Amino acid sequence: MSGTAIKAVVAYVSDYVTKPGLKTHALFDAIRSIFERNTELLAGSLKRKDKARKIITQTVNCLTAKMEIGGPMAALYLLGHPDHYTSHKYVPVYWKNYVREVHDYMYRPKAFEDETLCEWVQMSSRIKLCKAGDAMESEDELDNIGSTNSVKAESGPLQSPMDDIDDESENEETEFEHDTDNYCFLKGHPLYKTHGAQFDETKCDVVPNFVGGSLPRCDRGDREYYCATMLTLFKPWRSGTDLKENDYSWDETFNDYSFTEQQKQFMKNFNIRYECNDARDDYAVQMKRGDIPSGVFPEWMNSDVLNELGDDDTDYFEGANFGCSDPHDEEENPNKYTDMGKYGISRYEEMEAIRIGVKEAGWLDPSPNGINPFDTKPIQPNIMQSSSKWKAVVSDKRQEVLAERNKHIPENRINRNSAPDPNENNVQIVDQAYLTKDFVAKEKVTQSQIDTTIKDYALNTEQERAFRIVANHAVSPKVEQLKMYLGGMGGTGKSRVIQALTYFFKGRNESHRFVTLGPTGTSAALLNGSTYHSFLVSLLVETKMQLVWPKSNQDLMV
């Protein structure tokens, strides 16, 4: 793969794993398309409630598909579980928050005079000042504040020494007895009477993630804006004049300021994203021209998809009035969705120059040894038959697969009507030992099956834990229904756990107890399963077969 392709892949993968939110215009466009697609439904005779339900379902599906967030991920967020994937925490810094941070920062306690805004965003948090002797409460982490974090007012209950805003004679500096790193804001901060700040040095694993307008880049665009932004982030300041003196430009001030090695590294890192996005743009142009040999990206990833991935970065040259407004601004261009933008054009020209250079150098000449012959004839299918026949074949195959899966169902299965009512007014003691680490299956052979599967699939600690919970549950008699959610970022190994479970149930001749369902055909195919729709609805309607109801609700794993 070329360097460009690698960077384009990096851009795609990082977009995928970070699953960025949708742009507002994309969101509205998706909703509009749903309404346009459903004009007949909307004008139809369905009840209002049914129409609304259908439209909402389609909207949710469309938005989640656009965000590349699948059902499990959406459920994860709805349940309030955060992503847990890296050694670092990414804290989004929205502009609105940023303004608040800047405000807090400008009026920050004197003890933090030398901290930069970037460090401030990383490590500070507001805390509420309470009565003397009481523990202070962080706005974020009420539970984590111990008594050592308390800050006492020097005298009187509830009184901060800076409590009286009119008392100008008051010493701003520090009238608290500090027994920790907690300090109050300086006067001028709207919450200085009630709030303070604390700094947690251990939070250096927090990475500020600037959203709501990309950071400017160092190698292009408005240099003054770039320098101002970097100085704002990395130089300690309280007012604009601390950042830059009137006689100097931002560029000069930037060049004169000694950034630490780590800050330089941060600034270098800021640019990597742009390098990858440039590569992605180049790659998209190359694909459009058909210059790319196949095989680097999957087939579905055509130039349109790549273009779509790249269209979120038109704002990286934005400046807060640091430069003049550009008459060729892509926003103004009536053909902005069909024409290449100015950066695209200049890149295209650069690429063209390189292509000509390479061509002149003879690199594109035919190889003296010729190229390997290849067959350009279209592939003829081995079997030619009508679509109805194909349908019948697929249906037969499906029956075959179902029969194979269900062949070990015990004869004496209980009719579902006689299964206990889960809502019955009853109290039962249920065994939850399957959740514990020390659980051991009653039969040795069962335990060995569990252990062997974990070994065969080389499951890591977290995968093993998830696997053991399900497997232990499956081998425990009379346990309550297990409702478990296994979440995680793309590529963390969820599917592998499902594969291990499929193998485990198969080994126990209990494939009928384990069904893998996915929301889309692709997700189902990846896991060798079925779609929800196919399994739960069409199966019954199309094949008129009886769904095999499990003995009780603990018997079927989905």
Ligand SMILES: Nc1ncnc2c1ncn2[C@@H]1O[C@H](COP(=O)(O)OP(=O)(O)OP(=O)(O)O)[C@@H](O)[C@H]1O
């Ligand atoms: N314990 C493991 N040992 C070796 N390889 C593993 C392990 N777990 C997962 N992998 C490999 O990592 C890759 C990603 O795993 P998997 O497809 O299970 O992730 P996923 O969380 O289901 O991803 P996605 O969210 O994209 O569907 C696969 O190639 C898989 O074979």
